[in-house]
Amino acid sequence: MAKGITSRSENYSQWYNDIVIKAGLADHSAVRGCMVIKPYGYAIWEKIQRQLDDMFKATGHQNAYFPLFIPKSFFSKEADHVEGFAKECAIVTHYRLKNDPNGKGVTVDEDAKLEEELIVRPTSETIIWNTYKNWIQSYRDLPILINQWANVVRWEMRTRFFLRTAEFLWQEGHTAHATKEEAMEETIKMVNVYADFAQKWMGMPVIIGTKSENERFAGALETYCIEALMQDGKALQAGTSHFLGQNFAKAFDVKFQSKEGSLEHVWATSWGVSTRLMGALIMAHSDDNGLVLPPKLAPTQVVFVPIYKTDEELAKISEKVNELKKGLEAKGITTHFDNRDTVKPGFKFAEYELKGYPIRIAMGPKDLEKGTVEVARRDTLTKEFVNQDIVVDYVTNLLDVIQENIYNKALTFREESTTKVDSYEDFKRVLDEKPGFVLAHWDGSSETEEKIKEETKATIRCIPLDGEEEKGICIFSGKPSNKRVIFARAY
RNA sequence: CGGGGUGUGGCGCAGUUGGCUAGCGUACUUGCAUGGGGUGCAAGGGGUCGGAAGUUCGAGUCUUCUCACCCCGACCA
Numbered sequence: 001m002a003k004g005i006t007s008r009s010e011n012y013s014q015w016y017n018d019i020v021i022k023a024g025l026a027d028h029s030a031v032r033g034c035m036v037i038k039p040y041g042y043a044i045w046e047k048i049q050r051q052l053d054d055m056f057k058a059t060g061h062q063n064a065y066f067p068l069f070i071p072k073s074f075f076s077k078e079a080d081h082v083e084g085f086a087k088e089c090a091i092v093t094h095y096r097l098k099n100d101p102n103g104k105g106v107t108v109d110e111d112a113k114l115e116e117e118l119i120v121r122p123t124s125e126t127i128i129w130n131t132y133k134n135w136i137q138s139y140r141d142l143p144i145l146i147n148q149w150a151n152v153v154r155w156e157m158r159t160r161f162f163l164r165t166a167e168f169l170w171q172e173g174h175t176a177h178a179t180k181e182e183a184m185e186e187t188i189k190m191v192n193v194y195a196d197f198a199q200k201w202m203g204m205p206v207i208i209g210t211k212s213e214n215e216r217f218a219g220a221l222e223t224y225c226i227e228a229l230m231q232d233g234k235a236l237q238a239g240t241s242h243f244l245g246q247n248f249a250k251a252f253d254v255k256f257q258s259k260e261g262s263l264e265h266v267w268a269t270s271w272g273v274s275t276r277l278m279g280a281l282i283m284a285h286s287d288d289n290g291l292v293l294p295p296k297l298a299p300t301q302v303v304f305v306p307i308y309k310t311d312e313e314l315a316k317i318s319e320k321v322n323e324l325k326k327g328l329e330a331k332g333i334t335t336h337f338d339n340r341d342t343v344k345p346g347f348k349f350a351e352y353e354l355k356g357y358p359i360r361i362a363m364g365p366k367d368l369e370k371g372t373v374e375v376a377r378r379d380t381l382t383k384e385f386v387n388q389d390i391v392v393d394y395v396t397n398l399l400d401v402i403q404e405n406i407y408n409k410a411l412t413f414r415e416e417s418t419t420k421v422d423s424y425e426d427f428k429r430v431l432d433e434k435p436g437f438v439l440a441h442w443d444g445s446s447e448t449e450e451k452i453k454e455e456t457k458a459t460i461r462c463i464p465l466d467g468e469e470e471k472g473i474c475i476f477s478g479k480p481s482n483k484r485v486i487f488a489r490a491y
Numbered sequence: 492c493g494g495g496g497u498g499u500g501g502c503g504c505a506g507u508u509g510g511c512u513a514g515c516g517u518a519c520u521u522g523c524a525u526g527g528g529g530u531g532c533a534a535g536g537g538g539u540c541g542g543a544a545g546u547u548c549g550a551g552u553c554u555u556c557u558c559a560c561c562c563c564g565a566c567c568a
Contacts, residue, residue, distance in 0.1 A: 345528070
């Protein structure tokens with residue numbers, strides 16, 4: 001086990017915190033509930049962003065930016081939406097400070113009270129639909145396919161690095177369509193983009209499904225989501241895509257004239273993923289030695305560590321390393337040559353393991369003699385000697401192998417942690433003895449879901465899209481059901 | 492927001508019934524040796540003890556208030 005990292009078995013939460021701090025991903029800040037994302041953590045987020053952004057562009061979306069502040073009155077227009085967010089909003093009431101007349105520091109200038117208070121956006125539907133109203137008159141103006149990368153604020157009671165902080169970074173897509181069918185198609189298209197990204201880039205298997213009424217986004221008619229399973233058996237919602245129907249169009253009076261000349265309300269979607277994905281990434285793959293990153297999201301994929309006694313040796317090794325480095329970079333692989341003389345090789349090994357670099361290549365005097373290098377994999381912690389003349393191809397291939405292995409490992413874990421149950425007794429027992437996804441029949445009512453939640457802390461994570469039709473009875477009420485849903489305790 | 496806990500050099504900690512110049516490990520700096528898994532030895536630098544007020548001849552230690560963070564709940568992405 002690595003120095004200073006609590007083991008997962010000892011204390012999972014502490015392990016998670018240790019990884020975040022020790023791997024240099026983030027820090028606590030002076031502001032309650034807010035964190036500082038450090039350069040290494042932000043580099044990973046940038047890779048996530050870049051890939052997602054490409055995927056959004058490829059599906060026809062454009063980026064734009066809307067204000068951080070939202071007039072309070074906008075919030076009262078869509079009832080469910082207000083209800084969902086009212087309890088966690090930060091509000092701007094004044095616009096000026098003054099020197100404190102009683103002494104030190106500054107104080108709020110009570111004369112500078114805003115006519116209308118401003119809400120710091122917890123999400124942007126309202127300001128965006130208020131704007132779209134001005135952009136849409138005709139069916140020719142549709143669809144509008146816009147995404148924004150932004151920060152949002154939700155005043156949380158209890159915060160955890162990346163998983164839940166008062167301020168977080170995300171992207172929110174907001175689209176407007178002429179027909180219900182088109183909006184629904186968009187909603188499903190985007191949840192599939194998320195699933196694709198999670199699986200192919202993060203190496204994290206996810207289940208695509210819809211939310212139950214209780215878990216649905218405030219203001220949505222249907223919420224699609226991707227649900228992932230973390231190593232401690234808890235579920236994590238990793239992304240959501242909402243079919244908003246005409247709720248916001250009606251609230252903000254957004255109408256268009258159809259080809260036939262009739263005046264109709266616009267159909268809407270919104271979809272988002274956040275820096276929470278960082279938390280998912282950490283908890284899906286990492287081990288007691290530190291972070292494990294999938295090659296496709298690792299800021300640096302290959303690190304070289306020289307082992308030497310003399311300057312002459314270092315010079316020879318450097319020459320060879322730089323040659324290999326160029327070869328790898330020509331293939332689009334990101335590399336780093338750690339030739340610091342201030343720390344020993346063993347220290348570097350431990351450090352790069354902690355930071356999750358997928359591949360480490362060590363080269364020493366013996367390698368110079370034999371024409372080899374030592375290639376170490378972060379995912380399996382195995383090492384082997386490889387001839388220098390085939391290293392570039394070997395490593396290029398190995399990165400793919402690692403990417404795949406990480407995914408398969410997580411998939412195997414999820415399969416082993418997924419249990420079908422047919423009675424409430426089994427349900428409760430499995431939740432305690434073998435945490436993970438529990439597939440069970442449910443009668444479809446909110447009351448049943450609420451009661452199960454009260455008694456077991458487990459919620460319906462989603463109703464899987466690819467779930468088989470199967471006659472059964474609800475584990476709680478005994479009423480008939482024709483499909484299993486996924487229950488789990490969740491983050 | 493409720494329960495529990497923590498706060499002392501960068502990090503991790505000790506500091507007894509209040510008492511002398513606030514220690515230890517690690518990290519840091521310098522030198523020498525070392526170098527295929529977190530090096531060794533030696534010498535150095537670094538603290539208004541989270542903050543404020545109070546009790547006292549005297550406060551890291553006692554009292555009150557306050558701030559931050561962690562763990563467990565409730566709420567939530």
